[in-house]
Amino acid sequence: MHALPKNDLIFRIAGSGGEGVISVGDLITQACARVGLDVYTFKTFPAEIKGGYAMYQVRAGINRIYNQGDTFDVFCVFSGEAFDLNHSRVKPGTALVYDSTADFEPDIPEGVHAYPIPLTQAAKALGNPRAKNMIALGSLSRLFNVPEASLREVIATKFRKKGHEVIEANLEAFERGWELANALPKTDPWKLGTPTEKRDVVVLSGNYAVGLGSLLAGLEFFAAYPITPATEIAIYVAKHLPKRAGTLIQAEDEIAAISQVLGASYAGKKAMTATSGPGLSLMSEMLGMAFMSEMPCVIVNVQRGGPSTGLPTKHEQSDLFLAIHGAHGDSGRIVLSVENVADCISLTVTAFNLAEKYQCPVILLSDGSLAFSTQSVPYPHPENFTIVHRKRWEGEGEYKRYAITEDFISPMADPGTHGGMHIATGLEHNEAGLPSYTPDNHEAMQRKRFRKLDTVIDDVAPVEVDAGECEQADLGIIAWGSTIGVIREALQRLRAEGFAVKGFYPKLLHPLPTAQFESFGASCKRLLVPEVNFQGQLAHFIRAETNLKPESYTICGGLPFTPEMIVKKVREMLA
Numbered sequence: 001m002h003a004l005p006k007n008d009l010i011f012r013i014a015g016s017g018g019e020g021v022i023s024v025g026d027l028i029t030q031a032c033a034r035v036g037l038d039v040y041t042f043k044t045f046p047a048e049i050k051g052g053y054a055m056y057q058v059r060a061g062i063n064r065i066y067n068q069g070d071t072f073d074v075f076c077v078f079s080g081e082a083f084d085l086n087h088s089r090v091k092p093g094t095a096l097v098y099d100s101t102a103d104f105e106p107d108i109p110e111g112v113h114a115y116p117i118p119l120t121q122a123a124k125a126l127g128n129p130r131a132k133n134m135i136a137l138g139s140l141s142r143l144f145n146v147p148e149a150s151l152r153e154v155i156a157t158k159f160r161k162k163g164h165e166v167i168e169a170n171l172e173a174f175e176r177g178w179e180l181a182n183a184l185p186k187t188d189p190w191k192l193g194t195p196t197e198k199r200d201v202v203v204l205s206g207n208y209a210v211g212l213g214s215l216l217a218g219l220e221f222f223a224a225y226p227i228t229p230a231t232e233i234a235i236y237v238a239k240h241l242p243k244r245a246g247t248l249i250q251a252e253d254e255i256a257a258i259s260q261v262l263g264a265s266y267a268g269k270k271a272m273t274a275t276s277g278p279g280l281s282l283m284s285e286m287l288g289m290a291f292m293s294e295m296p297c298v299i300v301n302v303q304r305g306g307p308s309t310g311l312p313t314k315h316e317q318s319d320l321f322l323a324i325h326g327a328h329g330d331s332g333r334i335v336l337s338v339e340n341v342a343d344c345i346s347l348t349v350t351a352f353n354l355a356e357k358y359q360c361p362v363i364l365l366s367d368g369s370l371a372f373s374t375q376s377v378p379y380p381h382p383e384n385f386t387i388v389h390r391k392r393w394e395g396e397g398e399y400k401r402y403a404i405t406e407d408f409i410s411p412m413a414d415p416g417t418h419g420g421m422h423i424a425t426g427l428e429h430n431e432a433g434l435p436s437y438t439p440d441n442h443e444a445m446q447r448k449r450f451r452k453l454d455t456v457i458d459d460v461a462p463v464e465v466d467a468g469e470c471e472q473a474d475l476g477i478i479a480w481g482s483t484i485g486v487i488r489e490a491l492q493r494l495r496a497e498g499f500a501v502k503g504f505y506p507k508l509l510h511p512l513p514t515a516q517f518e519s520f521g522a523s524c525k526r527l528l529v530p531e532v533n534f535q536g537q538l539a540h541f542i543r544a545e546t547n548l549k550p551e552s553y554t555i556c557g558g559l560p561f562t563p564e565m566i567v568k569k570v571r572e573m574l575a
Contacts, residue, residue: 008038008061009144009192010069013136014086015078017045017054020133024076025056026374027137027158031150032060033203033376036195040485041374042068042560045313053085062193066340066485068373070564073190074144076136078119080104095188097139097181099132113188115143117180123173131173138177145192148178200379206370209341209377210300211236213348214272215244216385221264221271223249223257225279228312229371230302233274254279258286258299265295266424268414270352274300277319278309280326280363287361288327289426291449294402294410296355296390300348303367303481305558314558315368317481318533323363324510324541332450334358335510336460337365339484341375346385347507353388354459358452359409365509367532369560370482393420400431402445408452456511463516466503467523468495473502474574476524478517478550480506480538483530483561490566499574509538514546521548528553528573530561 011028015021022043029039037060045054059069075090076097077083083098083106090096092111100116108114117139119132134155141148155174159167204212211233214222222241224234238248247264251257257273264271275283280301290297303319305311323335334354338344348364355362393399393411401422403410413420423433428445430436466488467473479487484505494501504520506513521527527550529539536552543549553569555561 007063008059008065009190010072011058011074012055012072013076014055014082017052019078021054022056024133024137025058027151027154028058028146029374030154030203031147034150035147036198037061038065039376040065040068042369043372053081060192062195066488070562076140095190115184122176126173126176128169134170134173135177138174139181142178142181143186144190201376202379203374203376204341205372205374206341206344206366207232208236209344210348213345215240216380216382217349217352218270218387219272220246220269223251223260224273225251225254225257227276227279229304229368230274230276233300254282258283261297262286262290262295265297272298276302276304277306280319280322284326287333288329288331290361291331291333292426293424294359296359297361298351298355298364299361300364302371303365311558315560316532316556317367320537323365330446332453333360334362334456337480337507337509339482342377345380349385356388356390359390367481395419401433402429402431404431404448408448453511457513460508463513464505465520466491470500470502473524474500475570476502476504476520476527478504478527478529480509483532486561486563486566490563493563493567494570499570512541512545517542517546517548530566532556532560
């Protein structure tokens with residue numbers, strides 16, 4: 001049995017909403033990425049604007065990082081509530097940075113490296129009580145080698161619009177925190193490494209990456225209604241789409257948003273909306289309309305805890321049933337799922353390409369953890385992306401909008417095209433678009449709409465198999481969404497312990513690439529599907545559509561899996 005070397009450092013900053021917890025995490029993330037460190041973050045915050053528990057976890061290191069990690073090496077805490085909520089995770093060896101002048105006295109376990117910093121007192125002495133987060137940031141920089149020069153740069157960038165005085169005030173607080181930490185003896189082993197070279201990367205959240213991916217794909221129209229945790233996609237698009245002569249509309253509700261998207265698509269534009277579970281539910285009728293009218297469109301669904309309003313700021317992956325079957329009748333669509341921020345860029349482009357080629361709705365599933373996670377990803381050079389456009393009518397002969405062609409994909413004509421007049425409704429229709437309710441016609445048109453999807457699996461990269469050196473495995477793990485990154489690290493640890501394990505990471509969830517699933521299953525004695533939902537939704541579809549019988553491992557507490565949870569589960573299964 002061999003332990004894997006530790007090549008990264010995990011910070012957890014926690015306090016109350018409004019204390020600047022998120023700002024500290026963001027600044028550490030940006031500073032580390034600027035010097036070439038790989039970063040992966042996880043945030044949780046209350047639904048309230050101010051107050052309640054807020055936490056930001058930053059994992060940074062020289063090597064590739066796939067998830068937020070199990071726990072933390074460094075814990076910086078601003079409030080008693082935040083300490084109490086994390087007390088069980090404060091283990092011997094943890095470095096604890098806390099506000100020694102706040103209204104709480106932490107119960108520090110034996111073996112913990114404690115660094116009391118008078119954050120509140122020092123902030124008041126500077127004449128700025130709100131500056132304790134910057135004082136904490138300076139302390140973290142000094143104690144754990146968070147790159148000082150880079151932090152100064154990102155502080156200046158963050159407050160640039162507020163003027164020189166605000167920048168200087170925050171830098172003064174940062175320096176005060178550095179001095180206070182410098183006066184304390186360092187007793188822990190934690191220190192960020194220094195990369196040997198800078199990389200061509202950009203640091204983005206999952207939401208912003210989706211927005212960037214849509215622009216790379218040629219987005220021309222965006223409509224949405226604000227909803228947590230998807231609103232940041234609209235914020236990003238609103239900033240950049242007008243520069244490209246595109247149109248953004250904040251609709252009065254989600255039904256209006258998807259209706260406007262279909263209208264824009266009908267007019268010949270690449271169109272998208274972004275929402276979360278309750279919003280996707282409201283869009284169900286128009287998803288059926290999009291399939292019936294064969295209209296290209298992209299719907300991004302950032303999953304959150306449900307049902308109903310549920311846990312609006314918490315993580316879950318529980319909309320797969322809705323995404324695949326959320327419309328009345330036999331209503332088809334393509335469903336993709338992203339693993340990480342890099343996927344949020346590339347698979348958004350793929351979603352547009354598939355929507356345009358197959359003239360149907362494409363749902364891209366993200367989740368609450370990934371939406372707010374900030375990661376360093378390779379710079380997305382536009383020339384590296386292939387862009388697909390819809391099949392156009394060439395203006396010859398009689399135009400039939402729903403003509404049954406060899407590949408079952410009909411040419412499209414924009415409104416106003418000479419000779420391209422046609423009817424577009426939600427009623428069943430014949431090839432010309434005229435209403436037709438005969439059994440033979442309905443069966444023929446349904447066959448056309450579904451048959452055109454026959455080649456979707458061939459247009460998406462094959463499912464990645466993470467086999468290591470293992471041909472036949474005692475256990476295969478099938479994971480989707482942001483859980484994939486957790487499984488990647490868990491498999492590394494399990495293999496180091498001598499377990500014969502494999503991973504399987506589908507990004508296309510509908511149509512399900514059943515042959516690839518069954519091929520993987522044939523190389524494993526048992527299968528496990530970890531999911532952040534209550535019912536085991538992907539496992540359900542695997543059992544329904546393949547000959548495989550995987551075991552489910554589900555959680556739904558508003559937080560993602562950790563690698564150690566998976567390692568523990570596998571040890572139990574293979575004991």
